[in-house]
Amino acid sequence: MSLTIRPIESSDAESCGRIGYEAHKAISSIHGYPSEQPSEEYGIALVRTILGNPNSWGVLAEKQGRVLGSIFLHKFPPSPVAVIGPLTVHPSAEDAGVGRALMSAALGKAREQKQEQVRLVQSPSHIRSFVLYTKQGFTLREPLFLMHGQALAPNYKSDNVRLVLDDSDIPACNELCKSVHGFSREMELRQAKDQGVASVVERNGDLSGYAAGIGLFGHAVAKSNDDLKALIANAHAIVGPGFFVPARNRELLNWLFENGFRIAWPANLMTLGVYQEPLTPFLPSLAY
Numbered sequence: 001m002s003l004t005i006r007p008i009e010s011s012d013a014e015s016c017g018r019i020g021y022e023a024h025k026a027i028s029s030i031h032g033y034p035s036e037q038p039s040e041e042y043g044i045a046l047v048r049t050i051l052g053n054p055n056s057w058g059v060l061a062e063k064q065g066r067v068l069g070s071i072f073l074h075k076f077p078p079s080p081v082a083v084i085g086p087l088t089v090h091p092s093a094e095d096a097g098v099g100r101a102l103m104s105a106a107l108g109k110a111r112e113q114k115q116e117q118v119r120l121v122q123s124p125s126h127i128r129s130f131v132l133y134t135k136q137g138f139t140l141r142e143p144l145f146l147m148h149g150q151a152l153a154p155n156y157k158s159d160n161v162r163l164v165l166d167d168s169d170i171p172a173c174n175e176l177c178k179s180v181h182g183f184s185r186e187m188e189l190r191q192a193k194d195q196g197v198a199s200v201v202e203r204n205g206d207l208s209g210y211a212a213g214i215g216l217f218g219h220a221v222a223k224s225n226d227d228l229k230a231l232i233a234n235a236h237a238i239v240g241p242g243f244f245v246p247a248r249n250r251e252l253l254n255w256l257f258e259n260g261f262r263i264a265w266p267a268n269l270m271t272l273g274v275y276q277e278p279l280t281p282f283l284p285s286l287a288y
């Protein structure tokens, strides 16, 4: 009986969420890292949240009525980048090409949506996923670490960092993001603003960095490491288990270690299609 790839219905949330939890538990327990999906409830809630997002699309793989895995593709208009994740396959179904079939379906959907740039954050300790993505054309661009620690504010207080409270900062943030990455991430910035976690840093009266929250789903772009440090230091909360830092940014990592942060787990930013190498410091989100 062959593998069927079909859209995910709300009634599939439990089986897909459970597989997500099981798949991540299997890989993280081998390497002694905390799991990206800490409980079955987390996995199921994550799938339910994604199914309720009009900018997300997902399919599952099943054989003889048994769900074996699922994949999701997200868009963040007007950003041209499509993002894959989570992709999870039940550990008992490895070596059956399930991951490859799901990935092909998601890349087909991205092409259908005319999204030439596709990105994801990979777990580097997992050789299977690295091979799968590399064979599908993805390139490893940036090794990352998820940094875990306590928010540094209010011990730090910088007069040149402030919250984004209205739309007036958005054009300058978009311009900065475009100059660094080649596109803006306006939708995520607006969402962070609405949640009260978006901030900007200014130098000599000019915007020199912004953060769409400091946390798992936040990203940040800055002109210098000092600007990025100011954004991190003034964040009143770190949303979720931590935030991703490019492992090549030695200066920022050392500053975080000095301030009590610890590495929670490693990750890799992988991309398909055009990639503009950022020339100034940035923090990626769990998405890209």
Ligand SMILES: CC(C)(COP(=O)(O)OP(=O)(O)OC[C@H]1O[C@@H](n2cnc3c(N)ncnc32)[C@H](O)[C@@H]1OP(=O)(O)O)[C@@H](O)C(=O)NCCC(=O)NCCS
Pocket: 023, 024, 027, 087, 088, 089, 090, 093, 094, 095, 096, 097, 098, 099, 100, 101, 121, 122, 123, 126, 127, 128, 129, 131, 132, 135
């Ligand atoms: C990652 C995951 C989705 C892959 O699913 P899968 O069904 O096992 O993937 P596939 O079998 O289709 O592809 C894996 C490929 O790696 C190859 N492979 C595995 N180990 C390898 C190794 N050591 N060296 C080279 N190739 C290797 C397999 O042969 C296969 O390639 P092929 O299809 O050309 O033969 C699944 O293992 C999973 O859910 N893992 C836990 C969660 C996770 O890490 N998700 C991804 C987050 S980034």
